[in-house]
Amino acid sequence: MGEFKVHRVRFFNYVPPGIRCVAYNNQSNRLAVSRTDGTVEIYNLSANYFQEKFFPGHESRATEALCWAEGQRLFSAGLNGEILEYDLQALNVKYALDAFGGPIWSMTASPSGSQLLVGCEDGSVKLFQITPDNIQFERNFDRQKSSAVRKMIVDRQYMGVSKRKCIVWGVAFLSDGTVISVDSAGKVQFWDSATGTLVKSHLISNADVQSIAVADQEDSFVVGTAEGTIFHFQLVSVTSNSSEKQWVRTKPFQHHTHDVRAVAHSPTALISGGTDTHLVIRPLMEKVEVKNYDAALRKITFPHRCLISCSKKKQLLLFQFAHHLELWRLGSTAATGKNGDTLPLSKNADHLLHLKTKGPENIICSCISPCGSWIAYSTVSRVFLYRLNYEHDNINLKRVSKMPAFLRSALQIMFSEDSKKLFVASNQGSLHIFQLLEGSFKHLHTFQPQSGTVEAMCLLAVSPDGNWLAASGTSAGVHVYNVKHLKLHCTVPAYNFPVTALAIAPITNNLVIAHSDQQVFEYSIPEKQYTEWSRNIQKQGFHHLWLQRDTPITHISFHPKRPMHILLHDAYMFCIIDKSLPLPNDKTLLYNPLPPTNESDVFRRRTAHAFKISKIYKPLLFMDLLDERTLVAVERPLDDIIAQLPPPIKKKKFGT
Amino acid sequence: MVQLRPRASRTPASAEAMVDEGQPASEEAEHGLLLGQPSSGAAAEPLEDEDGEDELDDEAPEELTFASAQAEAREEERRVRETVRRDKTLLKEKRKRREELFIEQKKRKLLPDFLLEQLTAAPHTDIKKSPGKLKEVNLQKKNEECEKGSDSKKVKVQKVQSASQKSYLALRLKDQDLRDSRQQAAKAFIHNSLYGPGTNRTTVNKFLSLDNKRLPVKKAAAQFLNHAWGIQKKQNAKRFKRRWMFRKMKTNKSK
Numbered sequence: 001m002g003e004f005k006v007h008r009v010r011f012f013n014y015v016p017p018g019i020r021c022v023a024y025n026n027q028s029n030r031l032a033v034s035r036t037d038g039t040v041e042i043y044n045l046s047a048n049y050f051q052e053k054f055f056p057g058h059e060s061r062a063t064e065a066l067c068w069a070e071g072q073r074l075f076s077a078g079l080n081g082e083i084l085e086y087d088l089q090a091l092n093v094k095y096a097l098d099a100f101g102g103p104i105w106s107m108t109a110s111p112s113g114s115q116l117l118v119g120c121e122d123g124s125v126k127l128f129q130i131t132p133d134n135i136q137f138e139r140n141f142d143r144q145k146s147s148a149v150r151k152m153i154v155d156r157q158y159m160g161v162s163k164r165k166c167i168v169w170g171v172a173f174l175s176d177g178t179v180i181s182v183d184s185a186g187k188v189q190f191w192d193s194a195t196g197t198l199v200k201s202h203l204i205s206n207a208d209v210q211s212i213a214v215a216d217q218e219d220s221f222v223v224g225t226a227e228g229t230i231f232h233f234q235l236v237s238v239t240s241n242s243s244e245k246q247w248v249r250t251k252p253f254q255h256h257t258h259d260v261r262a263v264a265h266s267p268t269a270l271i272s273g274g275t276d277t278h279l280v281i282r283p284l285m286e287k288v289e290v291k292n293y294d295a296a297l298r299k300i301t302f303p304h305r306c307l308i309s310c311s312k313k314k315q316l317l318l319f320q321f322a323h324h325l326e327l328w329r330l331g332s333t334a335a336t337g338k339n340g341d342t343l344p345l346s347k348n349a350d351h352l353l354h355l356k357t358k359g360p361e362n363i364i365c366s367c368i369s370p371c372g373s374w375i376a377y378s379t380v381s382r383v384f385l386y387r388l389n390y391e392h393d394n395i396n397l398k399r400v401s402k403m404p405a406f407l408r409s410a411l412q413i414m415f416s417e418d419s420k421k422l423f424v425a426s427n428q429g430s431l432h433i434f435q436l437l438e439g440s441f442k443h444l445h446t447f448q449p450q451s452g453t454v455e456a457m458c459l460l461a462v463s464p465d466g467n468w469l470a471a472s473g474t475s476a477g478v479h480v481y482n483v484k485h486l487k488l489h490c491t492v493p494a495y496n497f498p499v500t501a502l503a504i505a506p507i508t509n510n511l512v513i514a515h516s517d518q519q520v521f522e523y524s525i526p527e528k529q530y531t532e533w534s535r536n537i538q539k540q541g542f543h544h545l546w547l548q549r550d551t552p553i554t555h556i557s558f559h560p561k562r563p564m565h566i567l568l569h570d571a572y573m574f575c576i577i578d579k580s581l582p583l584p585n586d587k588t589l590l591y592n593p594l595p596p597t598n599e600s601d602v603f604r605r606r607t608a609h610a611f612k613i614s615k616i617y618k619p620l621l622f623m624d625l626l627d628e629r630t631l632v633a634v635e636r637p638l639d640d641i642i643a644q645l646p647p648p649i650k651k652k653k654f655g656t
Numbered sequence: 657m658v659q660l661r662p663r664a665s666r667t668p669a670s671a672e673a674m675v676d677e678g679q680p681a682s683e684e685a686e687h688g689l690l691l692g693q694p695s696s697g698a699a700a701e702p703l704e705d706e707d708g709e710d711e712l713d714d715e716a717p718e719e720l721t722f723a724s725a726q727a728e729a730r731e732e733e734r735r736v737r738e739t740v741r742r743d744k745t746l747l748k749e750k751r752k753r754r755e756e757l758f759i760e761q762k763k764r765k766l767l768p769d770f771l772l773e774q775l776t777a778a779p780h781t782d783i784k785k786s787p788g789k790l791k792e793v794n795l796q797k798k799n800e801e802c803e804k805g806s807d808s809k810k811v812k813v814q815k816v817q818s819a820s821q822k823s824y825l826a827l828r829l830k831d832q833d834l835r836d837s838r839q840q841a842a843k844a845f846i847h848n849s850l851y852g853p854g855t856n857r858t859t860v861n862k863f864l865s866l867d868n869k870r871l872p873v874k875k876a877a878a879q880f881l882n883h884a885w886g887i888q889k890k891q892n893a894k895r896f897k898r899r900w901m902f903r904k905m906k907t908n909k910s911k
Contacts, residue, residue, distance in 0.1 A: 060839075062839065079839045079842045080835070080839050081838075102835075102838050103839055103841075103842040105842075121838065121842065167849050184849065206856070207856060208850075226850075257863070639878070642860060642864065643864070643879060644860075645860060646851065647851065647857040647858060647860060647863075648860065649856055649858070650856045650857060650862075650863075651863070653866055655869065656869045656870065
């Protein structure tokens with residue numbers, strides 16, 4: 001493999017926003033998660049819990065409710081009084097409709113999915129009819145007409161109930177007339193809606209109980225508390241063969257450290273998310289048929305896309321935050337050492353630039369050119385391009401104004417290796433190519449999407465010689481375009497799991513694709529077919545431990561002089577695949593910690609296989625090869641994220 | 657309008673007055689002489705008459721000819737008309753001055769024409785994203801149109817929005833403030849109920865250090881060092897060190 005000096009970077013101050021609402025869609029097995037900064041992410045739970053789509057946030061949006069309606073339509077409502085519908089094909093907000101009732105506190109869809117109910121601050125509940133293109137206001141219910149409210153509504157309202165000003169955080173209405181309410185006193189209360197009386201009260205926590213979600217069959221529900229615990233309630237029969245049933249608190253789960261503000265109940269799993277930014281999916285053992293690795297707990301903490309780009313020549317890193325970009329130059333060292341040493345820095349890392357966006361929108365994507373003199377980023381409405389000049393130790397930034405009008409929002413931006421071309425994937429499905437000149441740019445060509453489909457292109461990859469461009473969308477295969485001749489070259493056949501990372505190798509022009517089920521394919525672009533190595537590994541299958549990894553591969557890179565090596569990483573490991581070595585089968589040890597030390601180490605040499613995995617640096621956000629002897633690893637320890645979260649509930653422990 | 661003062665026994669006298677017009681002057685003169693007050697014309701007469709009535713109840717009320725009353729009424733009317741005309745002209749002048757002021761202000765505040773054209777040509781964005789300036793421009797345009805409507809013809813119906821303003825919407829700024837304040841209030845409510853007084857919250861440092869305190873060998877707190885202390889002092893010290901070293905190297909070189 002060789003020896004590398006590794007730049008361990010820990011100054012990327014990435015703090016994900018907390019989770020505010022969670023909505024589960026049973027038909028497509030997808031989860032919509034809305035965060036406190038207005039970002040909405042869609043996770044495909046059947047594709048190994050991969051985040052396949054996301055809608056960037058907005059400062060004015062304070063989402064309070066998220067729900068799915070019929071036909072896979074997603075609606076959200078927030079404190080700014082607007083109902084937004086999200087377009088899942090084009091990945092943008094379709095429209096925003098003001099409900100004219102003040103801040104909206106809750107929203108739900110009717111069981112048939114054709115109507116939308118919204119609870120507003122002024123006390124009214126408004127009914128909207130969902131039409132194919134739009135939603136229309138239908139009726140307005142006053143506070144008294146609660147009998148017209150539909151069944152199975154999960155409604156959140158605030159009212160000063162008892163003397164201690166208890167806030168009801170969640171209400172669920174079951175079809176047999178029971179109303180379940182969770183409040184800030186830590187109680188779960190069952191009410192009878194016919195008589196209006198309290199049937200049962202469970203005190204489950206000292207802190208607030210903040211969220212509730214009922215399963216479709218109405219035989220179990222889950223509540224989340226402010227201490228981070230979620231409780232599972234089930235309807236069980238009183239004795240083993242009696243027909244009388246009652247609600248019993250069955251299981252507590254402690255997977256969070258902070259408030260659990262949103263829970264959802266899918267047929268087989270409990271889903272929770274809260275202020276500590278983790279999304280936890282806990283499959284219920286009694287509901288899971290096959291007890292394999294699928295039934296394990298999944299905790300999604302780190303982003304499933306790459307937020308860092310690197311300029312190899314100038315050793316610069318560009319960090320993408322929600323509202324600003326940071327440019328850092330890596331430090332340098334003159335010392336040498338042996339394997340495992342920590343070398344002292346002779347020059348510290350330098351924070352060169354802090355670039356803030358104008359306006360309330362979040363940044364979708366950003367990129368720095370390999371030569372380090374161009375920075376481009378995009379929000380929902382505009383694309384920004386900047387030119388950098390370096391003089392001695394100073395940096396000079398100049399914005400390129402006059403962006404073309406057709407370039408509204410880009411899902412992915414990439415520069416070519418020679419920094420002369422800019423590739424922009426817009427959310428309408430088209431790919432634009434611009435040529436970069438000294439202070440401006442020129443539009444070269446646009447690849448329109450295939451007929452009829454409006455498919456957002458999420459990932460781009462450019463070959464180092466500048467001839468090929470690969471783009472992957474959300475459903476179809478990976479398209480490969482010839483940049484010199486400006487036409488579509490070929491399409492890699494579609495695979496049923498989404499693509500998580502794409503890269504083109506330097507000399508052989510092999511396209512390496514990583515999917516969310518941890519499969520890695522290698523496709524030769526000049527020959528328009530899968531490579532021999534790829535066929536071998538598909539025939540043999542990956543090692544079972546490789547397939548059981550939780551986090552997707554987010555970045556792939558190559559060694560410029562060694563075409564047989566592929567470097568890829570996910571959040572908890574990085575791996576160099578050596579295609580010249582034999583492939584491991586299920587019986588061999590996947591994680592070989594040390595290389596063979598001397599000639600007589602025959603056993604280790606015999607069991608050496610192609611996957612060289614290292615778990616030294618974790619959790620990894622980004623890993624790349626800077627030059628032949630240097631690697632850069634950007635880590636983000638979980639404690640550093642927790643240190644910047646809002647205050648948790650006080651827990652009194654004996655002895656402290 | 658001229659208000660005729662009510663007199664009880666006026667009617668027969670007025671009838672007489674209407675019939676013969678030649679007599680009144682002499683009667684007036686007599687009357688005026690009787691009371692020793694100068695006859696200052698029609699307006700002065702009624703007052704004297706009343707005094708006269710008080711003193712001499714038996715005497716018949718004097719006659720007031722129709723002509724004099726008519727003259728009096730006409731005078732009053734003329735005076736009122738004069739005042740109204742004066743008021744109108746004053747108001748018109750005021751309005752003209754205000755309009756000129758507005759035009760001047762608008763010339764100062766309004767975006768240059770070509771920018772406005774660009775704005776109208778630009779694609780329609782979300783309501784929330786329309787900039788504040790656009791709203792101001794809209795309101796001023798509306799104001800101007802309202803003024804023009806009221807000044808020229810009062811009967812004409814005012815046009816509120818012209819057809820050319822299709823690409824952006826006019827929003828009342830009052831509504832926007834209200835909506836923002838309600839959103840802020842809602843957010844403040846949630847924040848107070850979760851993190852406000854009465855909730856049992858602790859700092860992240862204490863939370864992470866709970867485990868450290870319970871270990872058999874007690875460790876320090878998770879965030880023991882306060883890196884935010886004295887940032888300015890440290891920066892100053894760094895700058896001073898760099899300058900000192902530079903100076904030192906210069907003096908060494910010169911030696």
